[in-house]
Amino acid sequence: MTNKSTPVLGIDFGTSNSAVGYVKSGSPYLINIEGDETTLPTAIFFDVRAQEWCIGRAANQSLIRGDEGRYMRALKSILGTSLLHERRWLGGKLVTYADIISNFLQQIKTRAETQAEQRFDHALSGRPVFFHSASETKNAKALKDLTQCYINAGFKSVEFMYEPEAAAIANGGIDKNELALIVDIGGGTSDYCLFKSADIGIDVLACNGVRVGGTNFDRSLSIDHVMPLLGHREMIRREWGNDTLRAPNHIFQDLATWSKIPSLYAEKPRELAADLHKLALNKEPFTRLITVLEEEIGHDIAFAVEDGKIETNNNGQSDIDLAFIEAQLSAQLTSEKLGKSLEEHAKNISDAALETLQLSDYTADQVDKVIFVGGSSHMKIIEQNIAPHFKGADLLYSNAFTAIIDGLAIASGR
Numbered sequence: 001m002t003n004k005s006t007p008v009l010g011i012d013f014g015t016s017n018s019a020v021g022y023v024k025s026g027s028p029y030l031i032n033i034e035g036d037e038t039t040l041p042t043a044i045f046f047d048v049r050a051q052e053w054c055i056g057r058a059a060n061q062s063l064i065r066g067d068e069g070r071y072m073r074a075l076k077s078i079l080g081t082s083l084l085h086e087r088r089w090l091g092g093k094l095v096t097y098a099d100i101i102s103n104f105l106q107q108i109k110t111r112a113e114t115q116a117e118q119r120f121d122h123a124l125s126g127r128p129v130f131f132h133s134a135s136e137t138k139n140a141k142a143l144k145d146l147t148q149c150y151i152n153a154g155f156k157s158v159e160f161m162y163e164p165e166a167a168a169i170a171n172g173g174i175d176k177n178e179l180a181l182i183v184d185i186g187g188g189t190s191d192y193c194l195f196k197s198a199d200i201g202i203d204v205l206a207c208n209g210v211r212v213g214g215t216n217f218d219r220s221l222s223i224d225h226v227m228p229l230l231g232h233r234e235m236i237r238r239e240w241g242n243d244t245l246r247a248p249n250h251i252f253q254d255l256a257t258w259s260k261i262p263s264l265y266a267e268k269p270r271e272l273a274a275d276l277h278k279l280a281l282n283k284e285p286f287t288r289l290i291t292v293l294e295e296e297i298g299h300d301i302a303f304a305v306e307d308g309k310i311e312t313n314n315n316g317q318s319d320i321d322l323a324f325i326e327a328q329l330s331a332q333l334t335s336e337k338l339g340k341s342l343e344e345h346a347k348n349i350s351d352a353a354l355e356t357l358q359l360s361d362y363t364a365d366q367v368d369k370v371i372f373v374g375g376s377s378h379m380k381i382i383e384q385n386i387a388p389h390f391k392g393a394d395l396l397y398s399n400a401f402t403a404i405i406d407g408l409a410i411a412s413g414r
Contacts, residue, residue, distance in 0.1 A: 009112055009120035010408030012163070013105065013146075015076045015187030016214060016375060018042045019405035020112045022120070023413030030405060031115045033108065034058075039401050042187075043073045044104055051091050053100075055107050063299055070265075071299050074215050074258035075101050077188045080131050080142025083259075098149060105153035121156040124412045126163040126404050128189040129209030162207050164193035166407030167373045169202060171398055178368040179205075181390075183353055184404070185374040185382060188213045190349045192356040194367075206359035210352040212345050214376035215258050222256035222305045224341045225331040226320060230255070230292065231285035236276055247276050251289075261298035269293055288325050300324050308333045313379050342381050350385040367393045373403035 012019045019039045021030040033056075034040040040056030047054060048068045063071040070090060075097055078084050084101075087094040113119055131142035143160070150158040164182040174180045174197050182193040191209040195202045223232065232252040235244045251272060254260040263269075270293050277286035292298055304320050311318035312333045320331040357364055370386065370393045372378075377397065387395060399406065 006122055007116075007118055007120055008122045008124050008412040009109070010124045010126075010405060010412040011105075011108065012126045012166075012405040012408055013076065013108075014042055014126075014404075015074050015189070016042055017187070017401055018104075018108065019402060020108060021405050021409030021412070022112075022116065023409065024116070026413075028406060028409035028413070030402065030409060031112050033111055033115075038405075041073070042076065042104070043071070044075070044100055045072075046070045046090055048091070053103055053107070055104055070262055072097075072100060072259075072262055073299070073302075074187060075104075077215065077259050079145045080135075080138040080140075084145055098145060098152075101146075102149045102152035105149055105155075109154055123150055123155045123158040124408055125150065125158055125160050126166050126408055127160045128186070128211075129162050129164065129191045129207050130189065130211060133209070133211040161408060161411060162191065162193065162209075163404050164191040164207060164209075164373075165195075165204055166405075166411060167371070167398065167403040168193045168195045168204065168407065169410050170403050170406035171371055174369055179362060179366055180369040180371055181353065181356065181367050181393075183349075183370060183372050183374075183377060183382075183386065185349065185372070185376040185379075186213045187215050187375070190352060190374075192353055194356050194360055194362065205362065206356050208352055208356035208359060210348055212348050212352075213374075216345050217309060217342055217376060217379065218258070218302060218305050219253075219256045220341045220345065221309055221333070221338065222301065223252065225333055225337065226301060226305060226322065227252040227256055229285055229322065229329065229331060230289040231276060231280065234285055235281050236279040237281065239279065244281065247280070247286075248272070251276075255292070255298050255301070258299075258302055261302065264293055264298060265296045288329070291325055297324055309338065309379075312338050339381055342379070346379075346381045346385040349382060350389065353386055354389060364389050365392055369394045369396055371396045371398050373398045375401060 010021045017039050020033055030038040041060055043059040045054050045059035045062040046069045084097045087096055130139055132138040147158055164184045167182045167184050176197055179196055184191045189209055190212050194206040195204050231247050234247050236247050237244055254264055273289045273293050277283055280286045308318045308320035317334045320333055322329040367390050370390050
């Protein structure tokens, strides 16, 4: 543990968005980490011409402008995997994704110190309950990886708190002896905290998590509604003979996965796309696939799908605009189609909420309030799946993007 007089920086390093805060003059304070904003996208862009990294909205803008370089997002999801330590050429030198995450955290640290006018050697970081749902070994490895990234970023020490527990600390809106369940749906994971209010702070009764979040929603929508326009599920001829088979699935799975898109901008994936085009019965979709890989616009697809998801959730339908691939190309998305694509994810999230109760001595009918946090918690299909299990509970929506950092900032001063 750090000395009480030593300032500790609370950091919400999220799959999609990040934020920082600390205790200032006895009260939690969120730092403006990008301009006047207290949150920034967990996005990274390496500018080839300037030979420098930029992060957050600046990284997004570099991608939108078409600057020459490499864009990366959702790197938190590869913690604990071998991909994190694979070396790639970038800017004339070999780097790993671990190096890139460390660079992101270092920039966060520097910005926080500049704004706060003090040094932060110690961090209190949020973490999902499970980085990887099914593997204790990968969970332990992911935590070790993230710890090392913080150390490489210049922190002398880092401690961790479950993200839903931090969100619970930030929610003072429950009465004495009320039972509340945090449902935190982030970019890469969904996490839960069952708690009661206490004389000081809260009593945490159970925490749980599942590796399903907003990026999984985007991936499924992309696979179901966009990738078929690029050749997914199309038939190709065998190189020898007259038989046909479906095009390989993995290139489309990777193109629909935020963290894996950069790996497709290499020689082998482009060669595969060219081979598929050559063997295809219907060549038009594979012409588009070649365009996407050659022009490196995979992330443009991911952003278009994300925008379509949000618009359909709000308005009932949208057209996923893909005109940057081919004039007038789009994919229609309706509430019915969205629900069908996300049905399994929503059920897994709902099941994990009920499993959280099984870790305690309480039942769903005893829960007074269900508090939704995280950007993806506003998807209507989430409430539709969870609400029927908690018929006697009030459903509340907390600050979607700052609930976790609010709690970490409070906890950093303890």
